[in-house]
Amino acid sequence: MNAPPSQESLLLDYIQRLEKHKTGRAAVLIHLxxxxxxxRRDHHVRAAANTFDPLVKNLQGQLFMLENSDLMLIxxxxxxxxxxxxxxxxxxxxxxxPLLENTxxxxxxxxxxxxxxxxxxxxxxxxxQEWASAQVGREAKKAGGExxxxxxxANEQVGEPMTPRQLSRLxxxxxxxxxxNMVRRQFICSxxxxxxxxxxxxxxxxxxxxxxxxxxxxxxLGSSQWLFQHLTGTLDKRVLSMLTKTDxxxxxxxxxxxxxxxTLLSQDFLRFDDQIIASMRGSMIIELHWVDIISDLNSxxxxxxxxxxxxYRICIDGLDEYSLPYANRKKMGxxxxxxxxSPALLNEETMTIDELKAVIEEMGEARIILCHCDDRxxxxxxxxxxxxxxxxxxxxxxxxxxxxxxxxxxRKGFRR
Amino acid sequence: MNDALPTGTELTPEKLLLDQVxxxxxxxxxxxxxxxxxxxxxxxxxxxxxLRIAERAFDFLINGTDSQLFALAGxxxxxxxxxxxxxDIDAALSKVRSLFKGDPLLDDDAAFVTWYDLQxxxxxxxxxxxxxxxxxPQVAGNKRAAHPTAMKAMAGKPLTPETLDKAITVLRNxxxxxxxxxxxxxRIGGGGDAKMLFREHYVxxxxxxxxxxxxxxxxxxxxxxxxFTEELDRRMxxxxxxxxxxxxxxxxxxxxxxxxxxxxxxxxxxxxVGRDAEKVVIEFQTxxxxxxxxxxxxxxxxxxxxxxxxxIDGLNPLSLQFFDPGGLEPDYFKVYWGEEYVSGASSQRxxxxxGMVAAMGAPRVLMVRxxxxxxxxxxxxxxxxxxxxxxTDNLIRAMAAKMGRKxx
Numbered sequence: 001m002n003a004p005p006s007q008e009s010l011l012l013d014y015i016q017r018l019e020k021h022k023t024g025r026a027a028v029l030i031h032l033x034x035x036x037x038x039x040r041r042d043h044h045v046r047a048a049a050n051t052f053d054p055l056v057k058n059l060q061g062q063l064f065m066l067e068n069s070d071l072m073l074i075x076x077x078x079x080x081x082x083x084x085x086x087x088x089x090x091x092x093x094x095x096x097x098p099l100l101e102n103t104x105x106x107x108x109x110x111x112x113x114x115x116x117x118x119x120x121x122x123x124x125x126x127x128x129q130e131w132a133s134a135q136v137g138r139e140a141k142k143a144g145g146e147x148x149x150x151x152x153x154a155n156e157q158v159g160e161p162m163t164p165r166q167l168s169r170l171x172x173x174x175x176x177x178x179x180x181n182m183v184r185r186q187f188i189c190s191x192x193x194x195x196x197x198x199x200x201x202x203x204x205x206x207x208x209x210x211x212x213x214x215x216x217x218x219x220x221l222g223s224s225q226w227l228f229q230h231l232t233g234t235l236d237k238r239v240l241s242m243l244t245k246t247d248x249x250x251x252x253x254x255x256x257x258x259x260x261x262x263t264l265l266s267q268d269f270l271r272f273d274d275q276i277i278a279s280m281r282g283s284m285i286i287e288l289h290w291v292d293i294i295s296d297l298n299s300x301x302x303x304x305x306x307x308x309x310x311x312y313r314i315c316i317d318g319l320d321e322y323s324l325p326y327a328n329r330k331k332m333g334x335x336x337x338x339x340x341x342s343p344a345l346l347n348e349e350t351m352t353i354d355e356l357k358a359v360i361e362e363m364g365e366a367r368i369i370l371c372h373c374d375d376r377x378x379x380x381x382x383x384x385x386x387x388x389x390x391x392x393x394x395x396x397x398x399x400x401x402x403x404x405x406x407x408x409x410x411r412k413g414f415r416r
Numbered sequence: 417m418n419d420a421l422p423t424g425t426e427l428t429p430e431k432l433l434l435d436q437v438x439x440x441x442x443x444x445x446x447x448x449x450x451x452x453x454x455x456x457x458x459x460x461x462x463x464x465x466x467l468r469i470a471e472r473a474f475d476f477l478i479n480g481t482d483s484q485l486f487a488l489a490g491x492x493x494x495x496x497x498x499x500x501x502x503x504d505i506d507a508a509l510s511k512v513r514s515l516f517k518g519d520p521l522l523d524d525d526a527a528f529v530t531w532y533d534l535q536x537x538x539x540x541x542x543x544x545x546x547x548x549x550x551x552x553p554q555v556a557g558n559k560r561a562a563h564p565t566a567m568k569a570m571a572g573k574p575l576t577p578e579t580l581d582k583a584i585t586v587l588r589n590x591x592x593x594x595x596x597x598x599x600x601x602x603r604i605g606g607g608g609d610a611k612m613l614f615r616e617h618y619v620x621x622x623x624x625x626x627x628x629x630x631x632x633x634x635x636x637x638x639x640x641x642x643x644f645t646e647e648l649d650r651r652m653x654x655x656x657x658x659x660x661x662x663x664x665x666x667x668x669x670x671x672x673x674x675x676x677x678x679x680x681x682x683x684x685x686x687x688x689v690g691r692d693a694e695k696v697v698i699e700f701q702t703x704x705x706x707x708x709x710x711x712x713x714x715x716x717x718x719x720x721x722x723x724x725x726x727x728i729d730g731l732n733p734l735s736l737q738f739f740d741p742g743g744l745e746p747d748y749f750k751v752y753w754g755e756e757y758v759s760g761a762s763s764q765r766x767x768x769x770x771g772m773v774a775a776m777g778a779p780r781v782l783m784v785r786x787x788x789x790x791x792x793x794x795x796x797x798x799x800x801x802x803x804x805x806x807x808t809d810n811l812i813r814a815m816a817a818k819m820g821r822k823x824x
Contacts (some may be wrong), residue, residue: 002417038710038714039714041710041711043675043678043711044678044714047678050680093718094720094723096714096717096718107582131733140703162645163581164577164578164580164581164584164640165577165578167577168576168577168578168581224640224643225707225708226639226640226696227639227643228579229637229639230577230637230640233639256767265465265466265468265469266465267468270468270472290706291703291706291707294702294703294706294707294735295703296638297637297732297734297735297738298460298518298734301734302461302466302469302515303520305514305515305517306469306472306515309511309514322709322710323706323709324708325743326737326739326740326741326743328738328739330736331737332738406772
């Protein structure tokens with residue numbers, strides 16, 4: 001499959017073609033990337049880009065949405081007033097961001113950089129060339145991505161937003177698709193200091209990224225939380241039926257699966273529960289998404305009591321630094337919670353380190369898993385605030401490394 | 417068990433139950449029966465999936481002993497056993513009790529379950545069973561009509577992605593202006609007088625369904641319905657914009673999704689409202705808020721800066737037990753206190769509720785689903801002064817009528 005051209009490469013193409021028509025044109029680079037992370041999520045960038053819609057529709061300008069969230073607008077100089085108006089709107093939209101504090105008339109404009117295409121053409125061109133080549137590098141690096149559920153929602157992947165009609169088509173395709181090769185397994189490990197990670201249990205999940213690539217390339221399955229949530233209900237049924245197949249090698253040790261509360265209350269789960277051996281229930285952890293829980297607490301309580309009585313354990317998934325303070329593990333009767341790693345934790349954007357430590361202590365240090373640990377820094381941070389359990393690409397790498405070492409020792413004849 | 421029964425129209429669980437009762441008339445020794453009055457549970461708990469799971473509690477008796485379970489149409493269940501120790505049956509009942517422990521029915525064990533020793537009480541049992549099986553389906557039917565939950569009251573097949581797509585397409589071309597309903601929220605002053613706080617404007621989903629998707633239950637799938645409301649928001653804002661927003665007599669409130677605040681339709685609405693923004697309350701659902709807290713914070717600050725008031729909707733005593741929403745810093749919290757809390761809450765529960773109100777800040781709390789004066793009295797004892805519901809609507813109407821007479 002050919003990936004669609006990036007905005008950077010389109011911009012480069014556009015600038016190159018502009019060489020002969022640069023008279024009377026100007027450009028403005030809007031540094032959305034300088035805003036706080038919570039102010040530049042997908043919908044913010046979309047809202048910001050929408051501000052320029054009228055200009056683009058009247059053919060007075062061309063807008064590019066860059067990978068780092070910055071916007072680049074090339075426009076005809078007669079439209080300057082309209083551009084100014086749009087920029088004022090933007091500043092209002094992001095008015096609560098520290099970047100836009102002290103914006104008196106004389107203050108430096110930190111949000112926008114203005115260019116005269118005619119006189120600054122070469123500068124613009126080399127700047128855009130640099131972006132385009134850097135973007136190509138990033139694209140190559142990104143190709144190997146992973147993708148569980150909460151990951152997808154948070155990652156806000158590129159692609160067209162999914163419509164209900166596409167969801168319907170996808171669900172029909174899912175009835176026939178073979179999902180067995182899209183099942184992934186990731187370990188939750190205890191990690192103390194620099195010691196070897198100890199496997200505690202493993203999560204089985206369908207790699208949404210692969211599913212998307214296979215069945216709906218160019219469509220962003222996570223564009224609407226609600227449509228995505230519905231889709232996970234369909235996936236639940238497939239996961240349950242896959243797990244009931246006895247020849248499934250992955251059904252060893254303690255495992256966790258993601259399920260919707262509605263699924264737990266459905267015939268499919270009752271059938272699953274009937275078919276698995278009783279001892280299995282004790283080694284299964286059901287991961288329930290925080291938003292699913294909040295959406296219907298009565299059903300959560302009912303389903304929780306039912307599955308606990310059957311012997312399953314419960315983990316609350318989908319918590320981030322914003323929702324963590326609201327989720328009281330003990331009151332909710334969950335065995336574990338998962339907190340998603342984000343550099344924002346380090347920057348103390350929502351909670352100070354001491355506040356976080358207090359929350360973790362209250363939850364129970366052995367009850368909280370820091371997930372999506374992609375690098376060493378995440379683990380170091382977690383350990384510093386008292387977390388003992390970790391999950392993510394970095395942990396998988398450590399495990400793989402450890403396996404390699406063990407095999408090497410074996411080959412060298414160090415067997416007992 | 418039920419699963420093993422033929423599903424034909426003739427052999428209903430009711431008939432099979434009566435057959436069995438009559439069959440054991442001569443072999444009553446060692447036989448017992450329990451009748452679980454699950455049809456008396458609140459609608460919320462009487463949904464098919466809840467009842468299916470409750471049936472599971474008896475699995476070990478059905479599979480390991482001489483017992484049969486009959487799940488009747490209204491929700492009631494009858495277990496008939498032979499030579500099964502009372503303790504074993506009680507173990508199964510405990511599981512059912514724990515599932516439904518949130519329901520007031522469980523406060524009174526005699527109302528929840530009736531035990532029969534068939535040796536001595538066969539006649540009582542037989543006549544009780546004759547009564548419930550004859551009336552069973554009918555009683556259940558009436559009950560549902562009398563206490564419709566939103567989900568059940570709405571006829572039709574649950575929304576699917578396909579019917580959602582159609583519903584949205586039709587909605588885009590439908591004027592919903594005449595489907596807008598309102599209900600008054602009031603504030604009770606120190607002297608006991610009621611003042612209008614705002615009028616909530618909302619679209620009646622039942623009416624909307626009749627107009628745009630007869631045969632499809634819009635509320636039948638919560639996630640897809642949530643998606644649908646994003647389009648509905650935009651139609652609502654457009655419809656409200658048709659009104660003369662300037663010089664509103666009373667403040668109003670609107671239910672919106674967080675995402676709607678960042679749309680062009682809201683921008684247009686905002687322009688129409690102009691300086692009257694402070695007379696507009698925007699209501700957000702708890703679930704929507706918690707699904708994206710940073711976005712909520714952004715929307716809240718954005719709205720409050722323009723003068724709007726922000727309200728968090730959909731809280732209830734259960735959610736308040738789980739988390740303290742105080743940190744969300746809206747202008748109002750809407751809390752649903754059911755009738756079961758209003759009448760006969762234990763003193764421990766009342767203490768808990770005092771704590772919840774204090775945590776939110778009493779002036780921010782708005783108690784809703786107010787159907788009676790008693791509910792208002794109950795709220796006042798908790799320090800709440802703001803109310804909304806059928807009763808407040810009547811109150812405002814009565815006040816208006818009185819004022820009308822005074823000022824010719």
